[in-house]
Amino acid sequence: MDLNEFNLTQRVKDSFRTEEGSRLKFLLETFIDHLHDYTRETKLTHDEWMRVLMFLYDCGQISTPERHEFILLSDVLGWSALVDMINTKGGATEGSNLGPFYLDNAPKLELGDDLSDGREGVTVLIHGKVQDTLKNPLPGTIIDTWQADSAGTYPIQEEGQDKYDLRGIFKTDDQGRYWYTTVLPKPYTVPYDGPVGDLLRAGKRHSWRAAHLHYILRAEGYNDITTEIFFAGTEYVDNDAVFGVRNSLIAKVKPVKSGDSLPYETGRKPDAIVEFDFTLAPEG
Numbered sequence: 001m002d003l004n005e006f007n008l009t010q011r012v013k014d015s016f017r018t019e020e021g022s023r024l025k026f027l028l029e030t031f032i033d034h035l036h037d038y039t040r041e042t043k044l045t046h047d048e049w050m051r052v053l054m055f056l057y058d059c060g061q062i063s064t065p066e067r068h069e070f071i072l073l074s075d076v077l078g079w080s081a082l083v084d085m086i087n088t089k090g091g092a093t094e095g096s097n098l099g100p101f102y103l104d105n106a107p108k109l110e111l112g113d114d115l116s117d118g119r120e121g122v123t124v125l126i127h128g129k130v131q132d133t134l135k136n137p138l139p140g141t142i143i144d145t146w147q148a149d150s151a152g153t154y155p156i157q158e159e160g161q162d163k164y165d166l167r168g169i170f171k172t173d174d175q176g177r178y179w180y181t182t183v184l185p186k187p188y189t190v191p192y193d194g195p196v197g198d199l200l201r202a203g204k205r206h207s208w209r210a211a212h213l214h215y216i217l218r219a220e221g222y223n224d225i226t227t228e229i230f231f232a233g234t235e236y237v238d239n240d241a242v243f244g245v246r247n248s249l250i251a252k253v254k255p256v257k258s259g260d261s262l263p264y265e266t267g268r269k270p271d272a273i274v275e276f277d278f279t280l281a282p283e284g
Contacts, residue, residue, distance in 0.1 A: 009036040056197040066156050066163065068100045072196045075099065075242035076205075087225050089281035091133035096228040097244040099214060100191065101154050106144060106167035115168050115182035115269045121150025125270035126229075127179035127263055128277040130172050130217060137176025138280060144169050144216040152188030152211075178210065179264040182270065184253065185211045187235050190242065200241075210236040210245055215278070222280040229276050251276045 003011065008176035013032050018025035038044075059069040074080045075097050109115070116123065130141040146167040148154050153164035172178050189207040191197065200207050212228040230237055230250045237245055254273045256262070262270070 005040070009033060012036075025185075032077075043134045049105070054194050055199075056269045062194040064099065066101070067191065069191075069194055069196060071098060072100045072190060072194075073199075075244075076200060078188065078243045081243040084226075091279060092168065092216075092223065092281035093225055093227055093278045095226055096199045096212075096246060096249060097214075097242050098216075098226050099242075101156055102214070102216075103156070103163065103167065105164075106146065106169050107164055109168040109170055109180065111170055111173060111179055112170065112176075112264060112266050113170075113180055114266070115145070115147075115166055115180055116149075117165055118268075119149055119166075119183045121183040121186075123181055123268055123272045124184045124263065124272045124274055125179065125181050125256075125266060125277070126213070126274050127177070128275050129176045129259050130178065130219070130280065131176055132222065133279060133281050135279075136214065137172075138219045138222070139172055139176050141172040141176065141178075141217055141219040141278075141280070142169060143172065143178055143278075144218075145213060147182065147213045148185040148188050148211075150183045150186055152186040178268075179266070180268045181268045181270055182213075187211045205241070206239075207241050208236045209242060210234060210240045212244070217278055217280060219280055222282055225278065225280060229274070231274070251263055 009032060013029045016025070016028055018028060018048055039049075042048075059073060063069045071080070080097050084097070088094050130138045130143070146154075149166060155161035156163040166182070168180070170178050170180060187208050187210055190200075190209060192200070192207050197207065210230050211234050212230050215225070215227050215229070217225045217227075228244055228249060230240075230245050232250050232252050237250065251274050254275075256270055256272055262273075
C-alpha cells in the first residue's frame with residue numbers, strides 16, 4: 001500500500017503492537033490522532049516543526065533535578081491546571097500546581113515548629129484540620145509543604161542557600177489537626193531565563209504567580225492531593241500565570257492584635273493567622 005498523507009496516521013497507529021483495549025493503546029493512538037490533525041490543520045512548515053523540536057530540546061537542556069522546565073511548560077499552558085481539575089475527586093480539596101521546585105525528602109518536623117528559620121517578613125501561623133469527605137478527622141496524615149520566602153524566592157534558586165529551607169513534612173495529631181509558623185510568601189515570577197520564558201515573552205504574557213503555599217497530603221486509604229493555598233486580596237490572585245488559583249483554595253490572612261488569644265502555642269509569635277482545612281476522598 002502506498003504511503004500518503006491520508007493513510008499515514010492509521011499506519012503509524014498500527015505500527016504499535018500495544019495490547020488491544022489497554023489504556024496505553026488508547027492514550028497513544030489518541031495522541032497520534034490529535035498530533036497529526038493539528039499538523040494538517042495548521043499546515044505546519046518544516047521551519048515551524050524544527051522550532052518546536054528545538055524548543056523541547058532546550059527545555060530538556062535547562063532542566064535539572066531542582067528545576068523541571070517541562071512541568072513549568074505544562075503549568076503556563078494550563079495543562080497542569082486541567083489535569084488537576086479533571087482528577088479532583090468528589091468532595092475533596094481541589095488540586096493545584098505541583099510547580100517545578102518540589103523536592104523529595106524534606107525534613108520531618110514537629111507540629112508547632114517554625115518553617116522560616118528566622119527569616120524576615122510577616123510571621124504567620126498556618127493551621128487547620130485534615131478530614132475525609134464525611135468530615136471525619138484523619139490523624140497521621142502526612143503534610144508535605146514548601147514555599148517561597150517574603151521576597152518571592154525559593155531557597156533552591158539561591159546559590160549558597162540550603163535547598164531544603166522553607167520545606168517540611170508534618171503529621172496531623174490524633175484529631176487530624178496541623179499547625180506551624182512560617183513567613184508569609186510574596187508573589188514571584190516563574191523562571192524566565194529559559195525557553196518557557198521566551199514563550200511567555202513571545203505571547204506578551206506576564207510571568208507572575210500569586211503568593212501561595214504548596215502542599216502534598218497523603219493518608220492511607222485515601223487519594224493523595226497536590227494543591228496550594230492562596231491569600232485573599234493579594235496581587236495576581238485573579239490572573240495567576242499558571243492558572244493555579246481556585247476560589248476554594250483562597251484563605252484569609254487575619255492579623256494578630258495585641259491581646260488576641262492564639263489557637264496554638266508556637267515557638268515564634270505570629271503576626272497573622274491563616275486557617276485552612278483539607279479534605280481527602282477515599283480511594284476507589
